[in-house]
Amino acid sequence: MAMPYLDRAIGIDLGTTNSEVAWLPPDERDLVIHADRFGRRTVPSAVSWDEKASQFVVGHAARNKRGTTASPIESIKRKMGQKTKVKVGPHELSPEEVSSKILVELRDRIRETLTQRPNAFGTDVETRATRAVITVPAYFDAPQVEATRRAGELAGLDVIGILQEPTAAAIYHTWKRRLGDGNFLVYDLGGGTFDVSVLRCLGGEYQVLAIDGDNFLGGDDFDRRYAEHLRKELVQKGYALDLDVKGSEDDRRLFARLVHLAQEIKESLSITDVVHVNKSDFVKDKSGESVSYEGDVGRAEYEAIIADLVETTMGCSERALARAHEVANVTAADIDHVILVGGSTRVPLVVRRVTEAFCKKENEPLRDDVDTCVALGAAVHAAHIGGTLLGDETSRVRVNTPLVASGDRLRVGLTVEAAPKNATHIALWQGERALAEGAISQEPMRFDVVLGEAEETKATLALQSPVGAPVTELPFVMTRGDLRPRPTALSRASVVAKDISLEVVRGGRRERKVLLSRGTGLPSQVTQVFFTADQSGAVVLRILQNRLPIKTLVVEVPRELPVGSPVEVTLRCDESMRLEAQATVGSQQIDAHIEPPQALPGGAPDVEALLEQAEKARRALWGGLGFEFARDADLLVVGIREVLHTDPDKLEALCLRLRHLVEEFHGGAADQIVPPMARMEEAFDVLRRVVYRTEGILLGMDRAEWDTRIDTLYDKAIAAHEVGDGPTWRRVFNEVQALCETAYQEEFSTMRLDDPAYIQRRMMGLTFRAQRVEQALSELVPSTTDEIRVMQVAEQRRIGKWLEDSVTKPLHGLKDGKEVSEVRRGLEQIDAEIERLEAALERIPSIGLVTDRGAAG
Known part of the structure; x- marks a missing residue:
């Protein structure tokens, strides 16, 4: 006879640099997280190939192969949702296949932990881990979410939910600290991604008010930035370290060693102001000479080099708060708890900036378990939505409610998912005493159970025949204890990260309409009706997230279908961010399919061609349209130049964004129109x-x-x-x-300058311009040259304070019932200040650089 089993879903944080897995036991006294024999609770997100054993290796074993011919694949999370392959030994794997190797390792490790752990249900009950909630960055788009779900399925897991990482962190802190209602700002800076979310918790119901972030900004960028600084220092000392990380595998391995050294320096500076570095012969340069590095590194020096990256995260946070203010009137002053998540939040500069900007004077940010709180929160959420499965080879019963009660009564919710044919009734027995019983129903059943005086009430869940004879008996344990806060069924723990719109192609013309706007709570469904404009025999619809096509529908219809026939499009996005679309035209119906974006072809000439295309678009566009294009394109071009030789993955993403920007404003390279x-x-x-x-x-x-x-x-x-x-x-x-x-x-x-309508329109226009300046300032990427970067960062900070003092605060003050003439004069002054700010902002990239223009005559 098969052993009875207990199955509670696990929570997994599939991270860029490290991953974790956790489990909430039925008694809910504490969370269980896997730790290896050295006490390490994180598993490096690294996959390599062991030639001798002819097998994949994951985690620390893979990371230890850095710098060898079997260097591991790391930061694969940055490629999720792309149609690309990476080489792992003799294998060519997709990003989700690589991620599945990491998930298998996590699944096996938590199973091992649960096997060794005492089980309150008895030693003859198998503890299974077949279901999982996997977390993703809040700013992941639909293809990235789907790739994560697919990775879980390839790992043999039943993915019962996808949860955004900041929400998971808020759930954990609420559970651990027994926090009540309030507003949360979750600042999540991991190895490769940054997310910020503003959440509200009211009566156990979570609502995500705003999200922002950058899928290509994290601690890895700190390390690469400082590694490039080290490389330049070593070049000045005479070492042959002119590297082409994008084009040469050997150079890539060599730079990886510098990145590893930069990471060690970062970690040391997190606990001390000055660190002495003495690395002898840690790598060989391109001429074969052994490279050594010795010297003192100060925290202030390090912080000056990464300061602009930290300020970019602050800009994202400000935008999230602005959005929260817009949709729910929640400002920085209304934030009750600031939560820091991710290993990169150990950097003192990050803690200092977040504390200064968002924490009330008497508060400090919450920093509990920064490496693991996402997995721990996912485990709480997994137990909530997945319940507890009890079963054997013939039966399966889902317990939909907690098995913990603070008093002497427990309301137990049960659903019988599988039962022997002759089982007609269900009962809970404690010895010879029936605690609850009733007829088996296909609908969920609820029983009020009186608990004993002991901390644990051990019982038997029996599926019985019509005469009361037990057909199946399963161990059942209920606990008297403190039931900690958890999300309610009304929670909308996930939101749409970016606008999802529909583009209809008809007769050569395109129409685009936002169906699900950024920040829409999930689950959500929307239906839009369009009408045929011709009799071409087909209607083509593209679903886009921001500018990125993610689903395509081609509905073939009879050519005789009358012009003006309705085209009904239904878009659904469930709470785990699974996106489905359906189009109906006449009698034809078709479902959408995911189309991950194509990876950018490799090679520097392709990058240069894209930059040339962007410059061509800039010359062709003028006026307000040209300004709008240049504002976004300039930031992307500076970022591309920054990472051209140091970060191929980020380079690919920035080039993809620039390509879409050019296509939106000017069309593709091959377009004649x-x-x-x-x-x-x-x-x-x-x-x-x-x-x-x-x-x-x-x-x-x-x-x-x-x-x-x-x-x-x-x-x-x-x-x-x-x-x-x-x-x-x-x-x-x-x-x-x-x-x-x-x-x-x-x-x-x-216009009459004292016309209230004009005044209002002018104020809205200036507010919008000020926001654009603020966004452009936060997204600016300074030069990689140390001396120039210091000057540019200093100017960036000066302009930021100038914007706050001369524009933001005065604009806010003009809204407080001033005379029309006074408001108009104030607006004129603010307009002049914004023009000066815009001019100063344009000059930042050229600070410290030369020009080919001669002096004025």
């Missing part, structure tokens, strides 16, 4: 808004003449688009853009 249709439609929309809100004559035309002019231009544009006439399309776009900006200027010149 530029800019894209969406930009043309937007230009016409802006022009119509200016015309229709203006009374009387504008640029010498009345409303009817404007209607005729706009319709003529629109028809001309559509005709050019349909036949692929690029020059005409471009001329129409330039004319529309020029009309729009000129009309706006004339509208402005005729």
Whole structure:
């Protein structure tokens, strides 16, 4: 006869640098986390191939192969959701296949831990770990989430949930510290990703108010930044260390040794102000000479080198708080608990900046178990949503409620998922005494059970025949104790990380509409109805997250289907971020499929070609559109130059973002019709808004003449688009853009400056410009040259204080019932300050650099 089993879902933090696994036992007294024989509770997210044993190795064994010909695959999390392969020994594996190796290791380790642990249900009960909740960064998009789920399935796990990492951390701290209601800011800086979330907990119900972050910023970037600093120092000492990390495997291994040294220095400086480094012959340079490094490194010096990376995380945090203020009126002053998560939050500069910016004077950030709190919170969530499975070879019963009660009564919720055919009743027995009984139902059942005086009430769960004879008996233990806080069923522990929109391609024209906006609580469902515009025989729909296509639907329909037939699109996103789409046209119905983004082809020439394409787009775009493009493109180009020779994975991601930005504003490299249709439609929309809100004559035309002019231009544009006439399309776009900006200027010149509507519009415009300056400032990536970076970071901080003192605070003050004339004068002054700030911001990348322009005559 098979041994009865107990199955509680495990919680897994699949990290970029390290991973962890945890389990909440039925008595819920404490959380169980795997630790090896050395007491290490984290498993390095590293996978390598052991040639002698002909098998994969994971964790510390793999990480120890750094610098050898069998160097491990690390930071694979950065490639999740991409169509790419990495070489591990003789194997070519996808990112999810590599991640599955790590998950198998975690699964096996927790099983070993549970086998060695005393089981309150008895030694004859097997403890299983077949189900899991896996965490992901809050800023992961749909393909990355799906790749994580797929990795769990490849590891043989039943993935019952995907949970965002900051939410998991908040759940753990609430559970451990028995925190009550409040607002949380969770700052999660791991090895390779940064996330920040603002959450509200009310009556056990969690609601994510705002998220932000960067999937390519973490402690690894600190290490690479400082490794590059070390490399330059060593080059000045005469070592041959001009490296091409992207193009040479040998150079990549050599730089990895420098990164490892930088990591050791970082960890030492987390506990001391100055560290003496003495590394003799730790690597050979490109000429074969042994490299040694000796010297003192101060914390202040190290912090100056990584300061801009930390400030980028602060900018993300400010944006998350701004979003929380917008949707729920929660500001920094309303934050009750700041939680630090991730090993990189041990860096003193990080702790100091977060404390200064977000903690109330009497509070310090919560820093419990920064390496493992995500896995621990995931384990609490896993026990909550997965319940407890009890079973044997013929039966399976799910306990849907906690097995812990603070008093002498426990309400037990049960669902019989499998039972022998002759079992018709279910009962709980303590010896000869029946604690509860009833008929087996397909619906969940609830029983009120009176507990004994002992701390544990050991009972038997019996599935019985019609005459009361037991068919199956399973051990059952209930505990009297303190039931700690846990999420309620109403919690929306996950939200949509980025806008999910629908692009409909019909007759050569594209329409895009946001279906699920960033921050929407999950689960969520939305239905949108469109209408066919032609009889081409197919309707193509693209689901996008931000600018990235993630699902495509092609619905083939009869050519005789009438024009104007409805196209119904339903988009569902469940609480574990599983995204499903369905389109119905006439009698045809089709489901969507995930399309991970293609990896950028390797090689520096491809990067240079992309940068040249971006420069071409910059020259072609002008006016407000050109400014908008340049603002985003400049940040990406600086970032690409920064990591070109040090971080191939981050380089790939930044290039992908730049490519999508160019395509959105200017079209692809092979497109003859530029800019894209969406930009043309937007230009016409802006022009119509200016015309229709203006009374009387504008640029010498009345409303009817404007209607005729706009319709003529629109028809001309559509005709050019349909036949692929690029020059005409471009001329129409330039004319529309020029009309729009000129009309706006004339509208402005005729406005009464004391008109409340004008004042309100002006204030909103200045607020938006100030936010753009703040965002651009936070996302700025300084030079890799030490001397230039110090000057640029200092200027970055100066401008930040200038923005706060001269723009942000005065703008806020103008909203407090001032006279119209006073508000107008204040707005004029703020406008001038923003112009000066924008000019100063543009100068930062050129600080310390030379120019090819001669002096003025």
